[in-house]
Amino acid sequence: MTLLVVLAAGFALAALAPALARLAGRDAAWLLAAAFAAATAALAAAGPGVLAGEPVSAELAWVPAADLALSLRMDALGLLFALIVSGIGTAVMAYSARYFHAGDPQVGRVLGLLTLFASAMLGLVVADDLLLLFVFWELTSVSSFFLIGGLGEGKPGATRAFLVTAVGGLAMLAGFVLLGVDAQTFTLSAILADAALASSPLAPAVIVLLLAGAFTKSAQVPFHFWLPGAMVAPTPISTYLHAATMVKAGVYLLFRMTPLYGEVALWRSSLLAFGLATALLGAVVALKKTDLKALLAYGTVSQLGFLTALIGVGTPLALAAAGLHTLAHALYKATLFMSVGIIDHETGTRDLTELGGLRRALPGVALAGGLAALSMAGIPPLLGFVSKEEAFAAFAAAPGDPALAPLVATLAVTASVVTFAYSARYYWRTFEGPAPEGLHVHAAPGAFVAVPLVTAVGGLVVGLAVPLLDPLANGVALATTGVDPGLHLALWHGPTVPLALSAVVVAGGLALFAARGRVEALQGRVRLPVTGDGSFDRLYDGAIALGKRVGEPATSSRPATYLLPILGVLVALGGAAVAWPELGIDGSAALSQGPDWVVIALLAVSLVKVAQARSRLAAVAALGFTGFLVAAWFVLLGAPDLALTQLLVETLTVALVVFAFRRLPLRFSPTPVPRQLGAVVIAVVVGALAGTATFVLTGRRGLSEPGAWYLTEAAGQTGGGNIVNTILVDFRALDTLGEITVLGVAVAGIFAVLRLGVRVEGEALTARDVAETGEAAASEERRR
Amino acid sequence: MMPDSLILRTGSRALAPLMLLVSLYLLLRGHDAVGGGFIGGLTAGAVVVLLYFSRGSKRIVGSRVLRFTPLVGTGLLIALLYGLAGLLLDGAFLAGGKVTLPGGLEVAASLVFDVGVYLVVVGLVVGIVRHMGYAAESQEVTLPEREDA
Structure with missing residues (x-):
C-alpha cells in the first residue's frame, strides 16, 4: 500500500506543481521538499521489514487482457535506490527554493518535471514487471529531455541525450520482450527466480540488448558523451538526474539482472571491460576539464564505470560494495553539484581558470565541497573511503582466471588514483590559492548553503557510523546474489590489502596532483581522433539526409513522379502473384448479365x-x-x-x-x-x-459467415432493416466514430493548409501564394 | 469572376430546400431503407455546393451557420455523447437500443449517432467549399473573418 500511495502522490504532485509555483513562486519548492521528505520517511519506515527479508509489494490490475499489471515490489535493492531517489530529491527540492530567482517563470515547469521524474524513477526501482519498468524508464528519459532542453536553449544536448538513451531503451525493450516470451511471464521476481533462463539459447541476445539499455542510460563508453552534454541544464537538474539518480538507472538494471546473469561469462566480461574502460576514460578526461560541471560530469561517468565493473565482479562482497558505493556517490556527487551551483550563482562563472580562494568568501560552500571531495577521493572517515575499501577488496578477490583479480584491481586502483587527483584539483583550484583579479563574490543565503552542507555532513556522519549500514549492504548482496556476505563495515579493519591499495591511491593521487602542471600540458597535446559528439552528429545528419532522400519522390508536385514507384511495386507484386504456381482459381466466375x-x-x-x-x-x-x-x-x-x-x-x-x-x-x-x-x-x-x-x-466465393449472420440477425438485433446502416451505426459504430473523427481532422488540415499558411522550410506558403502561382502559370500559358 | 446564370440561380432557389428535405428524409429512414447519416450528409453537402455555384462564395462565407467548426464539433460531440450514454445506460460504449417516443413510435437510438455523422459530413463539405473556394477566388472576396474567431 505504501508504494502505491507514494507513487500516486508523486504523480499527483507533479501535476499540481506548476499551479503551486504560480501561487507561491519559488517557495513552492519548500512544499515539495516537505512532500519528498514525507515520502522518504514512509519508505524508510518500511525499511526494517524489507531488510528482515520481507519485501513490500503491491499490485493493481492495469490491462488484464494483456497480462499487464501495476505490480510493485521493494526488496533491499529497491529500498536502497528508493531512499536515494526520495532523499536526494528532498535535498534538491530544498536547494531549488533558492537556486531559482524569485519570479523566474521557469520555476513551475522545472518543479513539475522534477517531481514527475522523481515519481517515474521511484516507479522504475520498485517495478516488478518488465514492461512497467520499461514505461517508467522511458518516462525518465522523456522528463530528462524536457529538463535539459529547457525552453529551447539546451536543444542539441537534450536531443543527443534523449536519442542515445531512447535507442538504448528500445533495445532494452526488445530484450525484455525476448526474456518475457522465453520465461512466459513478465513478472520480474518470477523471471529472476527461474535460473534456467540464463542457459536458454536466447540468453546471449537478451544480455546484449539489456546491456545496450543499461550502458546508454548509465553513460558507459562509447555512449558516455551525452552526459557531459546534458550539463547545460540548471544545476538542480544536473544534481538530481545526471549525478544522483537517472544515470544510476542503468546500474540499477545491472544490479537487478545479476541473479539471472551474474554467472554468465558474456555478462561478466562485458561489465568488467566496459566498466573499467569507462572508469579510466572518465577520470582522465575529468582531470583536464576546466568547467566545473564538465569536470564533475566526467567524474560521474568514471564512477558509473567503476560501479558497472564492480557489479561485473559478481561476488556477494562486490554487490554489497557496489550498493554502498552507489549511496556514497549519490551523497558526495549531489553535494559537489549543489556547491558548484552556488559558486556559479554567486560568482557568475564556474571555470576553474577564473576561480580561486573562495574559501574566505564562501566558507560554508568550501566546507561542503571539501568534505564531498574527500569522500570522492576516498579519504577516511568519509563514506566514500569505506565503500572504496570494500570495492578494492572485491576487485582483489575477483573469481575466475587467476590473472583477472590482479588486472581488474590494478585498473580500479589506477582509476581511483586519477579520481583522487581530480578531486584535489577541484577543491584546490576553487577554494584555495589566490583569488583571481576581478572575481566578485556575492554572499550566499544561509538556506541555500545549508542544503549541500547537510548532504556533505551526511556523508561524514554515515562514514563514522558506518556499521549501521551493515544490514542494507548485506541485504543488497542477498537480493542480488542470494548469498549474505556477512559484511561488517568499519573504518579500520587493520592492515589489509584494501588499506594498502588505499594508501597507493593517496600517494599516487598526491603525486599526480603535485605534477598537475606537466599533466595538463601533456593532456592539452592529446587530441582524440573520434569524439562521441562528432560521431553522433554525423550519424544524426546522415539519418536525416537519408530520410530526405527516401521521401523525395513523394514530395514532387508531379503526380507521375510519385505514382510511378507505387504502380511499379503493384505491377511487380501482381506479376509475382500471377506467376505463382499454386494460385488456384476456385469457384466459377460470377454471372454476368x-x-x-x-x-x-x-x-x-x-x-x-x-x-x-x-x-x-x-x-x-x-x-x-x-x-x-x-x-x-x-x-x-x-x-x-x-x-x-x-x-x-x-x-x-x-x-x-x-x-x-x-x-x-x-x-x-x-x-x-x-x-x-x-x-x-x-x-x-x-x-x-x-x-x-x-x-x-x-x-x-459464396456468402461469408459474418455476411450470412448479418442477413439473418441484424434486423432482430438492432431493429433496423438496412444492413449497411446497421453495420455503420450499430455493429461497427466505433469504426464509424473513428472515421468521422478523421473527417474532422481532415477538414481542419485543409483549413490549416489553405488559410493559416503552412511553413515550408521557413517560408509561409499561403493560399494567396498558391493562387498567385497559378495565375502566373496561366498568363505564361496565354502568352504562348 | 463567376459567370452569372439566371437558370442556375432560379433553379437553386427551388432545388435547395427540396434537396435539404430529401437529405433529412434519407437521414431519418436510414436505419430501415437506403439512406443514413453519410448519404444524407453528402446530399446536404450537395446543397452547399449548389449554393456556392449559384450565389457565389460571399453567400457561404458570410453565413453564420455554414462554418465547419461548429458543424464538425457538434457532430463529433453528439456521436461521442451517444457513445457515453450507451456506456452509462447499457454498460457498453456506443451500445444501441430502441427508444419509444411519447406517441408510441419506436425509434432506433442509433439515429442520434447518425445525426452526428450527418453533421460531420456536412461540415466537411462546408469546410472544403469555404476554404478551397476562397483559395480559388481570393481576389473576389474581401478578407472574410477567420473561422476560429
Missing part, C-alpha cells in the same frame, strides 16, 4: 475520352461520367446504398476538382510523345493487371 456489357462499353468510351481530353474541364467531366456509370452498375448489382454514395461523392468530387482547376490553365500543357507512350504502356499494364485481379479474385 446483358446490361453489364452496356455499362462496360460506355465506360470504355468515357475512359478513352478522359485520356484524349485536351482541356482540364473536359477531362474532369469525362472522369465524372465514369463515376456515374459505376454508380449505375452498382444499381444493377443490387447495391443501392453503395450506388447512392458513389453518386453523391462523384458529384461533390467534380465540384471540388473544379475549385482546384479554376486557377489552373484551361488546357493541359503539351506532353512530349515519348512520355505519352510511356504513360500508355504503364496504364495498360496496370489496368490489365487490375482487371485480371478483379476477375480472378472477386465474386467467386
Whole structure:
C-alpha cells in the first residue's frame, strides 16, 4: 500500500506543481521538499521489514487482457535506490527554493518535471514487471529531455541525450520482450527466480540488448558523451538526474539482472571491460576539464564505470560494495553539484581558470565541497573511503582466471588514483590559492548553503557510523546474489590489502596532483581522433539526409513522379502473384448479365475520352461520367446504398476538382510523345493487371459467415432493416466514430493548409501564394 | 469572376430546400431503407455546393451557420455523447437500443449517432467549399473573418 500511495502522490504532485509555483513562486519548492521528505520517511519506515527479508509489494490490475499489471515490489535493492531517489530529491527540492530567482517563470515547469521524474524513477526501482519498468524508464528519459532542453536553449544536448538513451531503451525493450516470451511471464521476481533462463539459447541476445539499455542510460563508453552534454541544464537538474539518480538507472538494471546473469561469462566480461574502460576514460578526461560541471560530469561517468565493473565482479562482497558505493556517490556527487551551483550563482562563472580562494568568501560552500571531495577521493572517515575499501577488496578477490583479480584491481586502483587527483584539483583550484583579479563574490543565503552542507555532513556522519549500514549492504548482496556476505563495515579493519591499495591511491593521487602542471600540458597535446559528439552528429545528419532522400519522390508536385514507384511495386507484386504456381482459381466466375456489357462499353468510351481530353474541364467531366456509370452498375448489382454514395461523392468530387482547376490553365500543357507512350504502356499494364485481379479474385466465393449472420440477425438485433446502416451505426459504430473523427481532422488540415499558411522550410506558403502561382502559370500559358 | 446564370440561380432557389428535405428524409429512414447519416450528409453537402455555384462564395462565407467548426464539433460531440450514454445506460460504449417516443413510435437510438455523422459530413463539405473556394477566388472576396474567431 505504501508504494502505491507514494507513487500516486508523486504523480499527483507533479501535476499540481506548476499551479503551486504560480501561487507561491519559488517557495513552492519548500512544499515539495516537505512532500519528498514525507515520502522518504514512509519508505524508510518500511525499511526494517524489507531488510528482515520481507519485501513490500503491491499490485493493481492495469490491462488484464494483456497480462499487464501495476505490480510493485521493494526488496533491499529497491529500498536502497528508493531512499536515494526520495532523499536526494528532498535535498534538491530544498536547494531549488533558492537556486531559482524569485519570479523566474521557469520555476513551475522545472518543479513539475522534477517531481514527475522523481515519481517515474521511484516507479522504475520498485517495478516488478518488465514492461512497467520499461514505461517508467522511458518516462525518465522523456522528463530528462524536457529538463535539459529547457525552453529551447539546451536543444542539441537534450536531443543527443534523449536519442542515445531512447535507442538504448528500445533495445532494452526488445530484450525484455525476448526474456518475457522465453520465461512466459513478465513478472520480474518470477523471471529472476527461474535460473534456467540464463542457459536458454536466447540468453546471449537478451544480455546484449539489456546491456545496450543499461550502458546508454548509465553513460558507459562509447555512449558516455551525452552526459557531459546534458550539463547545460540548471544545476538542480544536473544534481538530481545526471549525478544522483537517472544515470544510476542503468546500474540499477545491472544490479537487478545479476541473479539471472551474474554467472554468465558474456555478462561478466562485458561489465568488467566496459566498466573499467569507462572508469579510466572518465577520470582522465575529468582531470583536464576546466568547467566545473564538465569536470564533475566526467567524474560521474568514471564512477558509473567503476560501479558497472564492480557489479561485473559478481561476488556477494562486490554487490554489497557496489550498493554502498552507489549511496556514497549519490551523497558526495549531489553535494559537489549543489556547491558548484552556488559558486556559479554567486560568482557568475564556474571555470576553474577564473576561480580561486573562495574559501574566505564562501566558507560554508568550501566546507561542503571539501568534505564531498574527500569522500570522492576516498579519504577516511568519509563514506566514500569505506565503500572504496570494500570495492578494492572485491576487485582483489575477483573469481575466475587467476590473472583477472590482479588486472581488474590494478585498473580500479589506477582509476581511483586519477579520481583522487581530480578531486584535489577541484577543491584546490576553487577554494584555495589566490583569488583571481576581478572575481566578485556575492554572499550566499544561509538556506541555500545549508542544503549541500547537510548532504556533505551526511556523508561524514554515515562514514563514522558506518556499521549501521551493515544490514542494507548485506541485504543488497542477498537480493542480488542470494548469498549474505556477512559484511561488517568499519573504518579500520587493520592492515589489509584494501588499506594498502588505499594508501597507493593517496600517494599516487598526491603525486599526480603535485605534477598537475606537466599533466595538463601533456593532456592539452592529446587530441582524440573520434569524439562521441562528432560521431553522433554525423550519424544524426546522415539519418536525416537519408530520410530526405527516401521521401523525395513523394514530395514532387508531379503526380507521375510519385505514382510511378507505387504502380511499379503493384505491377511487380501482381506479376509475382500471377506467376505463382499454386494460385488456384476456385469457384466459377460470377454471372454476368446483358446490361453489364452496356455499362462496360460506355465506360470504355468515357475512359478513352478522359485520356484524349485536351482541356482540364473536359477531362474532369469525362472522369465524372465514369463515376456515374459505376454508380449505375452498382444499381444493377443490387447495391443501392453503395450506388447512392458513389453518386453523391462523384458529384461533390467534380465540384471540388473544379475549385482546384479554376486557377489552373484551361488546357493541359503539351506532353512530349515519348512520355505519352510511356504513360500508355504503364496504364495498360496496370489496368490489365487490375482487371485480371478483379476477375480472378472477386465474386467467386459464396456468402461469408459474418455476411450470412448479418442477413439473418441484424434486423432482430438492432431493429433496423438496412444492413449497411446497421453495420455503420450499430455493429461497427466505433469504426464509424473513428472515421468521422478523421473527417474532422481532415477538414481542419485543409483549413490549416489553405488559410493559416503552412511553413515550408521557413517560408509561409499561403493560399494567396498558391493562387498567385497559378495565375502566373496561366498568363505564361496565354502568352504562348 | 463567376459567370452569372439566371437558370442556375432560379433553379437553386427551388432545388435547395427540396434537396435539404430529401437529405433529412434519407437521414431519418436510414436505419430501415437506403439512406443514413453519410448519404444524407453528402446530399446536404450537395446543397452547399449548389449554393456556392449559384450565389457565389460571399453567400457561404458570410453565413453564420455554414462554418465547419461548429458543424464538425457538434457532430463529433453528439456521436461521442451517444457513445457515453450507451456506456452509462447499457454498460457498453456506443451500445444501441430502441427508444419509444411519447406517441408510441419506436425509434432506433442509433439515429442520434447518425445525426452526428450527418453533421460531420456536412461540415466537411462546408469546410472544403469555404476554404478551397476562397483559395480559388481570393481576389473576389474581401478578407472574410477567420473561422476560429
